Amino acid sequence: xxxxxxxxxxxxxxxxxxxxxxxxxxxxxxxxxxxxxxxxxxxxxxxxxxxxxxxxxxxxxxxxxxxxxxxxxxxxxxxxxxxxxxxxxxxxxxxxxxxxxxxxxxxxxxxxxxxxxxxxxxxxxxxxxxxxxxxxxxxxxxxxxxxxxxxxxxxxxxxxxxxxxxxxxxxx
Amino acid sequence: xxxxxxxxxxxxxxxxxxxxxxxxxxxxxxxxxxxxxxxxxxxxxxxxxxxxxxxxxxxxxxxxxxxxxxxxxxxxxxxxxxxxxxxxxxxxxxxxxxxxxxxxxxxxxxxxxxxxxxxxxxxxxxxxxxxxxxxxxxxxxxxxxxxxxxxxxxxxxxxxxxxxxxxxxxxxxxxxxxxxxxxxxxxxxxxxx
Numbered sequence: 001x002x003x004x005x006x007x008x009x010x011x012x013x014x015x016x017x018x019x020x021x022x023x024x025x026x027x028x029x030x031x032x033x034x035x036x037x038x039x040x041x042x043x044x045x046x047x048x049x050x051x052x053x054x055x056x057x058x059x060x061x062x063x064x065x066x067x068x069x070x071x072x073x074x075x076x077x078x079x080x081x082x083x084x085x086x087x088x089x090x091x092x093x094x095x096x097x098x099x100x101x102x103x104x105x106x107x108x109x110x111x112x113x114x115x116x117x118x119x120x121x122x123x124x125x126x127x128x129x130x131x132x133x134x135x136x137x138x139x140x141x142x143x144x145x146x147x148x149x150x151x152x153x154x155x156x157x158x159x160x161x162x163x164x165x166x167x168x169x170x171x172x
Numbered sequence: 173x174x175x176x177x178x179x180x181x182x183x184x185x186x187x188x189x190x191x192x193x194x195x196x197x198x199x200x201x202x203x204x205x206x207x208x209x210x211x212x213x214x215x216x217x218x219x220x221x222x223x224x225x226x227x228x229x230x231x232x233x234x235x236x237x238x239x240x241x242x243x244x245x246x247x248x249x250x251x252x253x254x255x256x257x258x259x260x261x262x263x264x265x266x267x268x269x270x271x272x273x274x275x276x277x278x279x280x281x282x283x284x285x286x287x288x289x290x291x292x293x294x295x296x297x298x299x300x301x302x303x304x305x306x307x308x309x310x311x312x313x314x315x316x317x318x319x320x321x322x323x324x325x326x327x328x329x330x331x332x333x334x335x336x337x338x339x340x341x342x343x344x345x346x347x348x349x350x351x352x353x354x355x356x357x358x359x360x361x362x363x364x365x
Binding site for chain 1: 218
């Protein structure tokens, strides 16, 4: 357990370094700082839910890794739809809570644009990462339950921060 | 049309868990937003935040999964008072892993930031913050996971589906909250950064 934890910690420090790159912007605009934990959490959850479902389908033998596979396509669509439902609430919540507790230096539209753009691009990447990781586990004959979920959760955490950074560069 | 059915089922099953972690994440964000002065004062602390939050999920999520499996197999009785040695061993291992990983994260962050020539506070302060935050959130999360998984199991819920959303939600909230307490406690002991 411990060696895996230490490797995952190094991966997460990568996303910390990305946060450090735009620390000044985050500290200037509190609504963006509120977005950090909720984006990381939602990103990791989207990935882990998809990974758990694909791992189960894989164990049940209902997953074929073909482009027209129904389980794969259905779960991919659900992941993007979940991101499209949750990330507007993420942006609205972050902006609203900041407005309630102090001053929002950014308009609601900017915070919404940042959370939606990072969230939707994240969903697409999360699908890609999960499919590749599940396929790799299958090829290397590893149990996807043991390997895929921690890898996907932590990689999605990092991707969440990277995409948040890119969205902030684009919209703020 | 099968694709549509799969998508609708996956969406319905995942939405409550995502909703719960959304609330937890926003509360955590609110606490983090209130820590701006601390983040400015302790250079390198923000770099450590994702690693500390992920450690909570990785360690106590796995502890919860072990607990759920033990209950399913009948190896663990869903009672705390029994003082089950398996339960105590699993809890102690989770706590040790959580604290060790937090300390490793602080050390690695210090080395990486120093090597890159970026501003970073002293190693003692960073490790002290990781230690206090890791201990407090570890003890709290262990208690919360045991209590909720046992209570849920006795009421007929599947512990496997409780653990994920529970740990991500409470892990984020307590993770940031105890980080704040740790920063202030270490500032009392070592002086303000």
